[in-house]
Amino acid sequence: MNIEQFEHAAAIAKTGSISIAAEQLHVSQAGISKSLAKFEEELGIKLFKRSRLGTEPTDRGKIILRKIDEILTLIEEIKEESQIQSALIEGEVRFSIGPNIVAILSQSIISFKRDHPNVRLAITGKNSEAIVQDLREDRTDLGLIYFDRHRQEDLKDLTLHKMLDSRIIVYVGKRSPLAGRVSVTPGDLLDQTFVNADNNYSNWFMQDFIGKYGPVNIIFTSNNVDILKRTIAENVAIGIFIELSMKNDPLVTGGDIVGIPLVDHEPNTVPLGWARLTNKHFSIAQREFLKYLIREYDNFK
Numbered sequence: 484m485n486i487e488q489f490e491h492a493a494a495i496a497k498t499g500s501i502s503i504a505a506e507q508l509h510v511s512q513a514g515i516s517k518s519l520a521k522f523e524e525e526l527g528i529k530l531f532k533r534s535r536l537g538t539e540p541t542d543r544g545k546i547i548l549r550k551i552d553e554i555l556t557l558i559e560e561i562k563e564e565s566q567i568q569s570a571l572i573e574g575e576v577r578f579s580i581g582p583n584i585v586a587i588l589s590q591s592i593i594s595f596k597r598d599h600p601n602v603r604l605a606i607t608g609k610n611s612e613a614i615v616q617d618l619r620e621d622r623t624d625l626g627l628i629y630f631d632r633h634r635q636e637d638l639k640d641l642t643l644h645k646m647l648d649s650r651i652i653v654y655v656g657k658r659s660p661l662a663g664r665v666s667v668t669p670g671d672l673l674d675q676t677f678v679n680a681d682n683n684y685s686n687w688f689m690q691d692f693i694g695k696y697g698p699v700n701i702i703f704t705s706n707n708v709d710i711l712k713r714t715i716a717e718n719v720a721i722g723i724f725i726e727l728s729m730k731n732d733p734l735v736t737g738g739d740i741v742g743i744p745l746v747d748h749e750p751n752t753v754p755l756g757w758a759r760l761t762n763k764h765f766s767i768a769q770r771e772f773l774k775y776l777i778r779e780y781d782n783f784k
Contacts (some may be wrong), residue, residue, distance in 0.1 A: 487682030488522040488752035491552045516647040559764045574768035578616040579626040591779035602768045630754040645756035649727040652742040668747040669696045676720040681706040
């Protein structure tokens, strides 16, 4: 037996498919099937069984595959130890985050690339639900997600760590009669005109808001946040956003848009944190990148 056989078996277990495993490892399906057959012959047991759901580990195979994962993790740690000693961290970090939060983290991303030029960094803007799916299907390594809108079964194979609770804020133009308020209640907003961000959380929030307090006038919904902000700044409408997504926005810091906390409504905060696939090796490059993100997020608390 050899490391290549371990990698083939681990990929089949992770994907539930010989063909998908072959594609991910850039080998032929015939080659990975031959490798598996030889490995099972050497072990004297069947690692997998075919079912209508795909290729599933046998009961005995599950035990062997757990040990294979441990061995592959140790091998990665051995490889990375030499990088630490030589201060040349390499590898890849695939990072997913909500599109309207990327700009907030620009300094941590720039600092990381300056300090670790040999690490390939791929950043994708997606909503929390899509990030969770990408983590589970190994299309991304780290994701920043909102925790409160996910079913527990969707998170069971992920490691999660909450970083902060971000407030729900009502944003209005500086000429709005609401602009001087210290806080607003849902009742204060019912006669206002709204714009709404077209994403899963914002759409759910507005539906929940309307269900609790009655209909409101939403003039348009868009996934173009710049258009929403410009409409608010022109005092045409108001919008409700997660505070973190508007942090350091020029229209907010310049005073054209004023943020007012929403009170007497639940939820009035949203938990945000990082997530990764639990049984996947957490590389030095990924851990180091996470340190830079946490350092920048700490400034928002």
